[in-house]
Amino acid sequence: MGMNDAHVEELLSAYLEGGLDESRSADVGRHLASCPDCGLLLEAMKDAREALGALPEVEPSPALLRRLYAIPEKRRFRLVPDFLLRPSLQPVFAGATALLVFVSFLAFSPGGRTFQKSINRQLHVGYSKAERLYAKAGSLTDEMGSYKETILGSLKNMKLLKKGGEK
Amino acid sequence: MLVNAYSKKVFNMAYQFSGSSQEAEDMTQEIFLKLYNSLRKYDFARNFTAWLLTLTKNHLIDEYRRTKWERTQRNEFNDRAIAQDAFSGPERSIVREENKKLVWESLDRLSPEIRMTVILRDIQGRTYEEIAESLGLPVGTVKSRVNRGRLQLARVLKDRQREWA
Numbered sequence: 001m002g003m004n005d006a007h008v009e010e011l012l013s014a015y016l017e018g019g020l021d022e023s024r025s026a027d028v029g030r031h032l033a034s035c036p037d038c039g040l041l042l043e044a045m046k047d048a049r050e051a052l053g054a055l056p057e058v059e060p061s062p063a064l065l066r067r068l069y070a071i072p073e074k075r076r077f078r079l080v081p082d083f084l085l086r087p088s089l090q091p092v093f094a095g096a097t098a099l100l101v102f103v104s105f106l107a108f109s110p111g112g113r114t115f116q117k118s119i120n121r122q123l124h125v126g127y128s129k130a131e132r133l134y135a136k137a138g139s140l141t142d143e144m145g146s147y148k149e150t151i152l153g154s155l156k157n158m159k160l161l162k163k164g165g166e167k
Numbered sequence: 168m169l170v171n172a173y174s175k176k177v178f179n180m181a182y183q184f185s186g187s188s189q190e191a192e193d194m195t196q197e198i199f200l201k202l203y204n205s206l207r208k209y210d211f212a213r214n215f216t217a218w219l220l221t222l223t224k225n226h227l228i229d230e231y232r233r234t235k236w237e238r239t240q241r242n243e244f245n246d247r248a249i250a251q252d253a254f255s256g257p258e259r260s261i262v263r264e265e266n267k268k269l270v271w272e273s274l275d276r277l278s279p280e281i282r283m284t285v286i287l288r289d290i291q292g293r294t295y296e297e298i299a300e301s302l303g304l305p306v307g308t309v310k311s312r313v314n315r316g317r318l319q320l321a322r323v324l325k326d327r328q329r330e331w332a
Contacts (some may be wrong), residue, residue, distance in 0.1 A: 012316035044321035044328065051270040052289035052320075064192045068170045068199050163246040167265070 004033045008038050012045055169202065171262055183188045183286045184227045186241030186275060198226050220287075220301040228279045230256060235315055277316050282310055285316035 008031050015028045016021050032039050055152075106116050177198050182191035201222060209218060265309045274282055287298045288309075295313075 009318055010314065013310065013317055019310075040325050041318070041321055044325040047266050047324050048270050048317055049289055049293050049318040051266040052285070053292070054263070054267060054283075055183070055271065055290055056187070057175065058182055058196065060174050061188075063191065064178065064195060065174060068174055068297065071196075071199055071203055088245050090221050114292070 001026055005035065005038055007061075008032070008154070009036070012042060014047060016042070112166070170199070173192075173219060174199075177219070180220075180223055180286070180291075181227060183274075184231070185292055186271070194227060194230060194262065197230075198223050201226060213282070214300070217297070217301045224283055224302060228283065231279045241275055265327075269323060269327055272322055273320050276323070277319055281312050281316040281319075282314040285320070288313045289317070 008028055011020060011024070011028055015025060018025075020028065031043055172252075174195065178191055178195045181194040181198070182188060185191050185194065202219065205222065209215070257266065274285070277285060284298060284302070287293045287301070289294070293301075295309050296305050299309045
């Protein structure tokens with residue numbers, strides 16, 4: 001069966017490497033003998049393979065080797081363990097950093113000290129208010145104690161306690 | 168040690184792929200950094216060389232795609248490539264030298280995937296099966312890519328030969 005150029009081109013590498021069965025190889029050979037263009041392409045492919053195969057290996061430079069030898073050492077003496085570098089921990093580190101910045105602002109900056117004082121003052125005022133409120137509540141309890149009998153008497157008169165006892 | 172055993176292989180692969188010794192040095196260093204970072208994931212049942220080849224190939228193709236607009240031209244290949252032909256007659260030697268230069272420069276015209284298969288097959292002399300395993304492709308696809316790459320290079324040589332004629 002005759003072959004066209006495109007078909008032969010598809011099979012050219014296999015033909016060159018002896019990867020075709022006998023009849024297919026004979027078909028390609030016949031086409032190549034009768035088609036100068038494909039024949040030239042085959043010769044050029046042989047030259048290209050020969051040129052590629054003749055490119056030698058190149059030695060890496062001593063400077064590159066030094067850089068490569070240094071990589072494991074860098075890794076061995078790393079201060080931060082791998083698990084701390086996970087991306088999922090980044091928001092935690094961001095939050096912790098913001099907190100540290102705020103705390104250092106309060107602790108060390110002059111403006112921060114004023115701010116701290118005003119917070120302390122407010123806290124102190126709030127604490128005094130709470131104390132006063134607590135004292136008032138205590139006096140109210142005492143007062144209520146003194147009115148206890150009167151209140152209980154009034155409640156008995158209203159028969160509210162009696163009604164509760166029956167239940 | 169990994170550097171002793173594999174630095175030359177990785178560097179040559181990067182050099183053949185990129186065509187620039189400076190880029191090849193940078194890429195080799197990046198590949199070794201990746202290698203050390205990925206060693207924990209290495210499956211000991213797998214062939215180490217094939218695994219390293221896959222890692223190298225992925226890095227080279229990714230890097231090529233990322234930086235293709237910034238890339239410089241291929242360096243002239245090492246002079247030793249030409250010196251080897253000195254004993255085969257001056258005329259033949261000149262033709263071979265020209266072919267080598269032309270093929271070396273023309274590797275840049277191949278797509279990264281096709282260039283990688285041509286390098287592995289025709290420069291490094293690996294079998295189709297080895298290439299298929301490393302690249303995670305069927306053998307038929309590898310053969311087809313190698314053929315397409317060779318055809319492209321052959322057409323460049325053929326056109327040059329016509330110009331000379």
